[in-house]
Amino acid sequence: MLGINCKQPNRTMAITAALALSVLYILYTFNACLLSSINRTLKQVPTVGGATVTTMERPAAVATQLPQVRILGSIVRIVPLTDEGAGTGGTNTTDGSPKYRFLRQQGLRPSRHLPDALIIGVKKSGTRALLEFIRLHPDVRAAGCEVHFFDRHYGKGLAWYRHHMPPTIEGQLTMEKTPSYFITRDAPRRVRHMNPATRLLVVVRDPVTRAISDYTQARSKKRDMKRFEELAFTNGSAGGVVDTSWGPVRIGVYAKYLERWLEAFPLAQLLFVSGERLIADPAVEIGRVQDFLGLKRVVTEKHFYFNSTKGFPCLLKSEERSSPHCLGKTKGRNHPRIDPAAIDRLREFYRPFNQKFYQLTGINFGWP
Numbered sequence: 001m002l003g004i005n006c007k008q009p010n011r012t013m014a015i016t017a018a019l020a021l022s023v024l025y026i027l028y029t030f031n032a033c034l035l036s037s038i039n040r041t042l043k044q045v046p047t048v049g050g051a052t053v054t055t056m057e058r059p060a061a062v063a064t065q066l067p068q069v070r071i072l073g074s075i076v077r078i079v080p081l082t083d084e085g086a087g088t089g090g091t092n093t094t095d096g097s098p099k100y101r102f103l104r105q106q107g108l109r110p111s112r113h114l115p116d117a118l119i120i121g122v123k124k125s126g127t128r129a130l131l132e133f134i135r136l137h138p139d140v141r142a143a144g145c146e147v148h149f150f151d152r153h154y155g156k157g158l159a160w161y162r163h164h165m166p167p168t169i170e171g172q173l174t175m176e177k178t179p180s181y182f183i184t185r186d187a188p189r190r191v192r193h194m195n196p197a198t199r200l201l202v203v204v205r206d207p208v209t210r211a212i213s214d215y216t217q218a219r220s221k222k223r224d225m226k227r228f229e230e231l232a233f234t235n236g237s238a239g240g241v242v243d244t245s246w247g248p249v250r251i252g253v254y255a256k257y258l259e260r261w262l263e264a265f266p267l268a269q270l271l272f273v274s275g276e277r278l279i280a281d282p283a284v285e286i287g288r289v290q291d292f293l294g295l296k297r298v299v300t301e302k303h304f305y306f307n308s309t310k311g312f313p314c315l316l317k318s319e320e321r322s323s324p325h326c327l328g329k330t331k332g333r334n335h336p337r338i339d340p341a342a343i344d345r346l347r348e349f350y351r352p353f354n355q356k357f358y359q360l361t362g363i364n365f366g367w368p
């Protein structure tokens with residue numbers, strides 16, 4: 001009995017420690033974006049007078065007010081990671097990625113820069129896949145999360161935007177993707193104002209499939225959502241008029257949005273990536289992207305494999321993980337069944353806009 005009683009607390013402690021470590025590991029691995037935004041929020045701690053101070057400026061009295069959480073019975077104080085370069089374009093000592101560690105070992109001090117290239121859209125066309133694929137390149141560093149600077153946070157200024165970029169060394173490109181830029185009225189002018197030489201990548205996919213994908217995502221967040229057909233047509237069925245006031249339909253009129261971008265940028269500064277080919281043959285599309293960005297063709301077919309369970313190309317390894325992995329569960333969802341008459345009607349609706357888009361881009365995407 002004594003032996004059992006003595007061992008019991010040890011075992012409980014071991015289980016507790018293992019659980020705590022697992023929780024921390026899961027938080028770190030799967031919520032890098034979440035953690036970095038918590039971290040950024042913590043860097044702006046309000047003072048008593050309502051003004052804000054940065055991490056570097058935070059007085060000790062404020063530091064003791066850091067939020068605390070209880071994890072498995074222990075009080076843990078959430079301490080923001082330090083960032084020497086916050087808002088100044090300086091270096092980031094928190095970036096522990098192998099690329100960055102290697103640079104530090106070489107005595108190099110990377111700094112943050114505004115993006116050289118942007119993936120501006122289109123939503124649900126494969127923008128995440130494109131970003132994850134191109135950032136396999138050692139000369140590309142990208143913001144992991146969508147920053148939404150040119151649509152939601154423009155008022156925060158370019159220094160704020162730069163702070164959200166990863167540190168780079170000379171010769172490395174900085175990239176960001178926020179798919180809503182493509183449809184944001186002021187985005188072309190704003191991007192041009194930041195840098196008229198910014199290179200723009202646009203992933204496009206058959207607008208009907210895109211609309212269904214957009215709807216599938218919205219429905220995953222709102223279970224009682226109406227049927228696709230009810231939302232896509234004014235009278236709720238394929239016999240009616242296409243409802244262009246509904247976002248998932250409106251976004252597919254690519255030509256309308258592209259015309260605005262072409263008022264601000266020459267066509268040669270935009271690269272159009274086929275969302276369909278990005279799935280069918282990612283290496284070919286990534287080859288075009290590397291050429292467009294002036295990069296050596298480093299990312300090739302050797303980086304991909306087709307995962308038949310997921311039905312999509314996946315990565316053999318990446319900057320974060322050395323084992324084969326696919327994009328997350330929110331990419332490559334099963335779409336609901338849509339009335340074929342509704343699909344035909346939408347195809348008919350998009351046809352003239354698609355033709356216009358082919359004319360503007362000089363590319364026939366072959367959408368049905």
Ligand SMILES: Nc1ncnc2c1ncn2[C@@H]1O[C@H](COP(=O)(O)OS(=O)(=O)O)[C@@H](OP(=O)(O)O)[C@H]1O
Pocket residue numbers: 122123124125126127128129179212213214216275278279312313314326327330331332333
């Ligand atoms: N390799 C790979 N793995 C998984 N999914 C892939 C891949 N390549 C392209 N796609 C397609 O990307 C669609 C999601 O597009 P986005 O990443 O642009 O979506 S988002 O706008 O950022 O929400 C997503 O749409 P759904 O199939 O509707 O989920 C996929 O069809």
